[in-house]
Amino acid sequence: MAPKVLVSDKLSETAVQIFRDRGIDVDFRPDLGKDKEKLAEIIGDYDGLAIRSATKVTANLIEKAKNLKVIGRAGIGVDNVDREAASKAGVIVMNTPFGNMITTAEHAISMMMAVARQIPEANASTHAGKWEKSRFMGVELTSKTLGVVGAGNIGSIVCDRAKGLKMKVIAYDPFLSQEKADKMGVEKVDLDDLLVRADFITLHVPLTDQTRNILSRENIAKLKKGVRIVNCARGGLVDEEALAEALKSGHVAGAAFDVFAVEPATASPLFNLPNVVVTPHLGAATTEAQENVALQVAEQMSDYLLTGA
Ligand code: MLT
Numbered sequence: 640m641a642p643k644v645l646v647s648d649k650l651s652e653t654a655v656q657i658f659r660d661r662g663i664d665v666d667f668r669p670d671l672g673k674d675k676e677k678l679a680e681i682i683g684d685y686d687g688l689a690i691r692s693a694t695k696v697t698a699n700l701i702e703k704a705k706n707l708k709v710i711g712r713a714g715i716g717v718d719n720v721d722r723e724a725a726s727k728a729g730v731i732v733m734n735t736p737f738g739n740m741i742t743t744a745e746h747a748i749s750m751m752m753a754v755a756r757q758i759p760e761a762n763a764s765t766h767a768g769k770w771e772k773s774r775f776m777g778v779e780l781t782s783k784t785l786g787v788v789g790a791g792n793i794g795s796i797v798c799d800r801a802k803g804l805k806m807k808v809i810a811y812d813p814f815l816s817q818e819k820a821d822k823m824g825v826e827k828v829d830l831d832d833l834l835v836r837a838d839f840i841t842l843h844v845p846l847t848d849q850t851r852n853i854l855s856r857e858n859i860a861k862l863k864k865g866v867r868i869v870n871c872a873r874g875g876l877v878d879e880e881a882l883a884e885a886l887k888s889g890h891v892a893g894a895a896f897d898v899f900a901v902e903p904a905t906a907s908p909l910f911n912l913p914n915v916v917v918t919p920h921l922g923a924a925t926t927e928a929q930e931n932v933a934l935q936v937a938e939q940m941s942d943y944l945l946t947g948a
Pocket of ligand 1: 872
């Protein structure tokens, strides 16, 4: 009998087509990510579950998933999967670490530019017919120091793009070798050094026990006056309350956030502050990235279900 896969989030149709072409019996139910009772009711029928971020794969769901062999996350972060419960149940959890890295890096660069030139506020004001030409004084990126926290797949693309913009790039990443830093043309620094030197900081680390609150109240107090902070990685990396206070006092000049401690974020201490640019976790939201992650997750899951590889 063909293995059965359930797609419970909005995944590109490419994934569904690949599953079919590979001989997998696939059900496309993108509405189920938000209906956990229904999902729990039917999950027992499936060998594979393909998700994005809306489906929360809890220990309770895994307990009901008696036939489940693999969970495929079309994207990078697997924070919405209880990996410990999956591992105990012998269920493999796979992600697609490369499919949306360019798109996310480009979003971080866009956010940095948007906050440097106050583009969202200038846009709203101009649409409102105000023509406030003298209100929006920005800063140049050229020759400014960009502090990149995390120089992995996404962070290293950000370093490359920022160097193209003629920024001086410094990077904090315990896993970055001196050799790789030299090759990338970035200066490897420790976190304290980055905090005091950077004119812009961008975060590109997953949320772990080591990185949670990496921009804590204490670290925010160390930042160079006038710094602008970009977070397109994960909510929980920054103390949003402390950052809001630093923005109000003028210590931090701006922030651009795509991710929040609680998502979906309908409230945040950062909302409605001047020169704070916010987007609703759009880091992977391009047609190219969504095609890539859908294709990759469907291929990987099919390989595993059909051949065990
Ligand atoms: C990811 O982990 O791939 C990104 O944060 C994108 C997403 O969750 O949609």
